[in-house]
Amino acid sequence: MHSSLAVEATNLSKKYRLGTIGMSSLREDLSRWWGKKKQNAQNKDNSNNAGIDQSRMINDSEFWALHDLNFQITQGEVIGLIGANGSGKSTLLKILSRITEPTEGEVKIRGKVASLLEVGTGFHPELTGRENIYINGAILGMSRREVNASLDEIIEFAGVSEFIDTPIKRYSSGMTVRLGFAVAVHLNSEILIVDEVLAVGDWNFQKSCIRKMSQIAENEGRTIFFVSHNMAMIENLCSRVILLNKGCLSREGRTSQVISHYLGSTHKSSEIIAKDVRGGTGGIRFSDCKLLDKSGGELGIIKSGIGFRIQLKFVLDEGYKPIDPLIIINLKSSTDIPLFIQHNLLHNYHLKNLLKENCIECSLKEFPFPAGVYHLDLRIIDGDELLDELDNALEIDVEQSDYFESGEIPDARFGLALIRADWQ
Amino acid sequence: MLFYNSGLIIWSYFSTCFTGNASVFTVNAGIYQKVYYPRLINPLANCTSALFGFSIQAVFFLGYFCIYKFLISTEEFFTMTWAMLLLPILIPLVASLGLGMGLWMSVLTAKYRDFNQITGFLAQALMYGTPIIYPLSEIPEKYRFWASLNPMAPVVETFRFALLGKGSFSTPHLIYSGVIALFILLSGMFFFKRTERRVVDYL
Numbered sequence: 001m002h003s004s005l006a007v008e009a010t011n012l013s014k015k016y017r018l019g020t021i022g023m024s025s026l027r028e029d030l031s032r033w034w035g036k037k038k039q040n041a042q043n044k045d046n047s048n049n050a051g052i053d054q055s056r057m058i059n060d061s062e063f064w065a066l067h068d069l070n071f072q073i074t075q076g077e078v079i080g081l082i083g084a085n086g087s088g089k090s091t092l093l094k095i096l097s098r099i100t101e102p103t104e105g106e107v108k109i110r111g112k113v114a115s116l117l118e119v120g121t122g123f124h125p126e127l128t129g130r131e132n133i134y135i136n137g138a139i140l141g142m143s144r145r146e147v148n149a150s151l152d153e154i155i156e157f158a159g160v161s162e163f164i165d166t167p168i169k170r171y172s173s174g175m176t177v178r179l180g181f182a183v184a185v186h187l188n189s190e191i192l193i194v195d196e197v198l199a200v201g202d203w204n205f206q207k208s209c210i211r212k213m214s215q216i217a218e219n220e221g222r223t224i225f226f227v228s229h230n231m232a233m234i235e236n237l238c239s240r241v242i243l244l245n246k247g248c249l250s251r252e253g254r255t256s257q258v259i260s261h262y263l264g265s266t267h268k269s270s271e272i273i274a275k276d277v278r279g280g281t282g283g284i285r286f287s288d289c290k291l292l293d294k295s296g297g298e299l300g301i302i303k304s305g306i307g308f309r310i311q312l313k314f315v316l317d318e319g320y321k322p323i324d325p326l327i328i329i330n331l332k333s334s335t336d337i338p339l340f341i342q343h344n345l346l347h348n349y350h351l352k353n354l355l356k357e358n359c360i361e362c363s364l365k366e367f368p369f370p371a372g373v374y375h376l377d378l379r380i381i382d383g384d385e386l387l388d389e390l391d392n393a394l395e396i397d398v399e400q401s402d403y404f405e406s407g408e409i410p411d412a413r414f415g416l417a418l419i420r421a422d423w424q
Numbered sequence: 425m426l427f428y429n430s431g432l433i434i435w436s437y438f439s440t441c442f443t444g445n446a447s448v449f450t451v452n453a454g455i456y457q458k459v460y461y462p463r464l465i466n467p468l469a470n471c472t473s474a475l476f477g478f479s480i481q482a483v484f485f486l487g488y489f490c491i492y493k494f495l496i497s498t499e500e501f502f503t504m505t506w507a508m509l510l511l512p513i514l515i516p517l518v519a520s521l522g523l524g525m526g527l528w529m530s531v532l533t534a535k536y537r538d539f540n541q542i543t544g545f546l547a548q549a550l551m552y553g554t555p556i557i558y559p560l561s562e563i564p565e566k567y568r569f570w571a572s573l574n575p576m577a578p579v580v581e582t583f584r585f586a587l588l589g590k591g592s593f594s595t596p597h598l599i600y601s602g603v604i605a606l607f608i609l610l611s612g613m614f615f616f617k618r619t620e621r622r623v624v625d626y627l
Contacts, residue, residue: 014627098460100624118458140458 003073004110006191006223007096011105012069014091014247065091068105074188075111076221078214080228080238080255081231087244089227090195093117097223103408109222111190114140116181125169129160129179132168136183150186157212158182159205159223161222177201184210188282192216193225196232231259231335235413256412260334260373260397268403279389283320284380287357289394290314301397304371305403305418308364314380314388318356325351325387328379329362331396333416334372368419370412371400426485426492426502426588433481434518434583438576439547440474441522446529446543449623455607456624459494463620464613467527469529471519473488485587507586507593514583517602520609521575527612535626554580575601575608 057063066088073079079091094100097115114289123132133154155161158178160171165208168176184192194213198206201385216222216235228234230259234241234255240260243251279284299308310329311347316322317360328343342362344351351360374396380388400409402416409419445467449456453468493502529546533539555563556578561569571577580595585593 067448094457094624099457102619139455139461143482393592 005072006111007073007109009069009071009107010273012062012066012102012107013104014066014095015062015103016065018063041062045229050077064247069249071249071252072076073223076205077224077240078217078224078226078238080226080234080241080265082234082241083244086248089244091225093193093195094226098344109191112141113185113191114187114189115193116184123168126167128167129164133183135404139189140187140189142187143386154182154186179206181209185216190310194202198329205324209237213237235259241358256372280387281316281385283327283387284314285388286312286378286390289378302367303401304398305366305368305401307364307366311359313359315357323383327360330377332375333379337416339369339416370410370418371398372412373397426488427590428557429485429488430584430587431476431580434580435551435556437474437478438518438522439475441471441519443528443543443547444470445523445526447533447540448530449534456522458536464616465497467523476498499524502590505585505589506581510582510586515581518579521605524605524608524612527616529572531615533600534619534623556580572597575604
């Protein structure tokens with residue numbers, strides 16, 4: 001059952017045109033046809049459309065929203081779809097849910113698709129919750145009897161039992177979302193497509209949605225496409241992730257790897273000096289940041305659990321008189337959760353007699369965090385003034401290791417830190 | 425009175441099917457962009473719900489019919505004829521004509537918005553071109569051929585013949601309009617189907 005393919009895309013491409021497309025009036029088309037010269041002039045105006053990567057452009061007015069996608073999804077998988085805004089996620093979902101056709105290539109879908117591109121599509125504000133469940137079911141292709149079979153479950157899951165005979169227009173937005181989601185997950189479609197819609201629901205509801213989705217994927221073998229910008233949610237739910245970048249499939253594979261890659265690629269942290277976006281008033285600026293092992297060699301990838309040194313170089317502006325500078329290191333997880341802060345004054349280390357160029361090191365005894373990608377934010381504060389501020393100054397790649405010396409390696413999902421303990 | 429009424433109820437059914445479906449893509453753009461289902465459902469639903477309006481008008485017509493027949497004595501002779509049996513054919517015929525032309529217009533309005541204006545105009549022009557407020561026999565002989573090319577003309581005439589025993593009835597004409605209706609409907613459905621695949625991109 002788990003081996004059969006649910007979705008297979010080959011050379012999937014979708015072309016879109018820029019500017020006012022399609023929807024024109026015959027009068028305009030005719031007048032354009034009369035004055036071909038004029039049209040050429042107009043086209044030149046269009047060509048100034050900035051903002052879209054040139055590699056995506058086909059000519060002046062057309063570009064690839066999706067270009068040459070190939071992927072296969074087996075039944076029962078939960079696929080996360082991530083990518084920056086405008087990377088083609090929604091276009092892909094529209095093609096998968098058959099709303100629009102690809103320009104080139106094809107996608108084979110086995111099974112009925114229920115898509116939740118927007119919550120409450122087809123909800124009629126004047127009708128009651130119960131009536132809307134039937135309508136929504138019908139739109140998703142379920143007969144009245146099929147809806148009847150899961151009606152109670154839907155109402156219970158949505159938590160709107162007191163309001164079920166009230167018109168939808170009186171619902172709060174959260175209730176509408178809950179109802180829409182409940183209908184979509186409870187109806188028996190083989191493939192469920194969920195576009196960033198859960199964000200409206202409260203924390204409890206989001207949790208129960210995620211539980212429900214993993215449950216239907218595991219128990220009923222239904223395939224789920226899930227789009228979200230909430231990496232923690234993706235990490236929790238998805239077994240595999242597809243990363244889109246400018247309409248192309250940039251990476252596909254295990255969730256944690258792809259997410260790290262994605263976050264790494266968006267942060268683009270390499271050379272500190274090259275960073276032009278930095279805060280602070282200046283006076284002292286970081287010039288370099290490196291990770292060194294205990295013997296002083298530079299580290300690329302770090303093993304989870306081991307100790308290492310963070311070497312920081314900074315430069316004083318001419319004429320700047322430091323008071324008592326504070327060098328702050330802030331480690332954050334790939335999902336931007338702060339993990340620890342460290343600065344020189346925590347250990348009573350005062351910086352005195354600074355030269356023009358200085359180099360300090362912070363040795364960490366151990367790095368008790370599971371495999372993944374982390375990044376460092378750096379700050380210099382002197383007196384009450386923020387002199388330099390560098391977000392994502394350095395990316396730290398951490399690979400798995402046998403931290404507990406037992407062969408057991410807990411997954412990052414279950415905890416952000418590794419803590420040693422004694423069991424008796 | 426009964427004469428106009430009988431022509432108008434069948435015409436208004438046609439024109440509801442026609443104008444209602446002409447803008448089916450633009451009206452349903454919101455839902456078409458968000459969820460997939462066979463798009464043809466919307467036009468079909470429009471035609472079916474228009475039947476409801478038609479039956480209400482038919483009830484009123486029956487009322488008038490009875491009033492005129494039994495309460496107000498007129499010189500004119502009118503009666504329902506055996507052609508009533510044709511009603512189950514006539515109504516689908518009108519529906520498919522209206523649906524087919526509506527589908528054609530919907531394809532055009534999806535691409536060119538200004539066709540929306542034309543729809544109303546076209547419906548009105550067609551109405552004057554169809555023997556609704558006048559009988560076909562009143563058209564001068566030399567134009568009658570052209571008037572009977574209008575596929576709605578035989579339908580309206582037959583409908584009136586069925587209800588009132590007035591007007592003309594000719595089987596070849598009715599078959600002609602059936603063939604035209606079928607052609608318009610099938611070609612309309614074909615283009616509708618072709619448009620629905622991409623229409624979301626330029627709605």
